[in-house]
Amino acid sequence: MTDELRDRYDVVVIGGGAAGLNGALMLGRARRSVAVIDAGEPRNAPADGVHGLLGREGVPPGELLATGRDEVRGYGGHVVTGRVAKAYRRDESFVVALDDGREVAAKRLLVAAGIVDRLPDIPGLAERWGKDVMHCPYCHGWEHRDQAIGVIGTGPMAVHQALLFRQWTADLVFFTHTAPELTADEREKFAARGIRVEEGPIAAVEADGARMADGRLVPREAFAIATRMEARAGFLADLGLEVADHPSGAGTHVPADAFGKTAVPGVWAAGNVTDLMAQVGPAAVAGAMAGALINADLTEEETAAAVALHRLGK
Template structure:
């Protein structure tokens, strides 16, 4: 469903995931006019359920978003399907342009577009992504507990990832692939009983619509029921570049994000961001909480702006 929208709002929210919808909820409850523009491409769409979310553990991603949309609409917020291609400053705020050339004005903008998971170009990985090819032990670990798990070495987070998945299964193999181990890392894995297999990975093989195992370049096949791989996470925020906001390297080395202060405020006055676009490791609950915080801060900023305007002497 797409709402009929107006020409201008107090706040335009770009992105209708947990962060964007919770931001809209807070703003709607503050009697702000708000519209959420959503492209319909949530990061967690391939997953069967959202996990680690109190009172809603296991809920289907689509159901969570539909519930959130209904709550936002209940407070007068609007939801519009579309893709934002640019945000530009004007005299009184911002002009937001969509791919279909629709234009809407906003006094403030909250960006909650999430991130893109960049995974190695290894045959089979993308096909099983979010099912038996996973990345987060807290999002998917329980679902693959006690299975034969393989972790692909791809970068600085791979050993850490392996040690966390070892907490969930006694049968964990580390495929060194492109991330050979230091002596310290090798000792850590050995201490936890993780077998290390050297050599580059050629493919993740599938049989009967499920993961069968990992094939190395030298032809060796290792049967696995699940594979974990650390993605490189990159903020979806290209449309902010003309404003001087571009993704930068995250301190963790996990990818690129848009930096903010603790409240979600960016270096550009009037632009806030929340969720995975700034916090790469945030799960759904944390992203929603960040959206709520940003929404509250935006409302307070608007209140202060309205007070300043009211105190300007009239001619």
């Protein structure tokens, strides 16, 4: 990445994942000055490949992002390494302050900083995250098809996740761990689909399976878990834009409408920071949509200013 960062842009994009880069690409093609500020912590970094993305199936995440950065630069955009500390208003502009002291002003902001997956404190789990501990069947289910999979229950999405993973394997165990008590209806569904239930907490995830709190080892080759997903957006507080609980109960997000527009005029959000369930493809599409609408919003503002001057004979 280049460290070039000018004092002012039409748009500053916070976050250089699929959503942020595709938004910047659209803005660059619209001849807008744009800078992408990225901390270099993509959510999917531990994964071997991006899946379900037509034309780029299986591409390593780092390769996809490197290509995207080059494409943004090809249209005059700047891609800058940095961590945003806060964003605030100064007169008619937004100011984005980095934690190294640099500041940059912009007419509009696109927030695409993504989310952080919070794993439960189970020894051995984090070390295997993104390899044989996964969260999304559409992202990783094929790679673990027909394996002995264990779904670790931690929250409201666990039962739904288990029923989905049944499509990829017949050897499935649901560990209740800290999930809400299973209802009679849920237990009936599991029984009908041949999903075994293991009651009680997991003490550790080991190479051969799950070590239960009572000492038993339940052999498993891979695990699935619905993490708590938390939006990276604390830097927006000075703008009056705070994260909120997601309706699914799966974590927190930045509320935005279907086109990425937030409650703060001039600020858009795209990708996982607002849509917790979005895969790479939908996140990129959301970024492109937000970029196009930001350009349209700027065009309306510039046209109104031009009309005002025209009426004055200037």
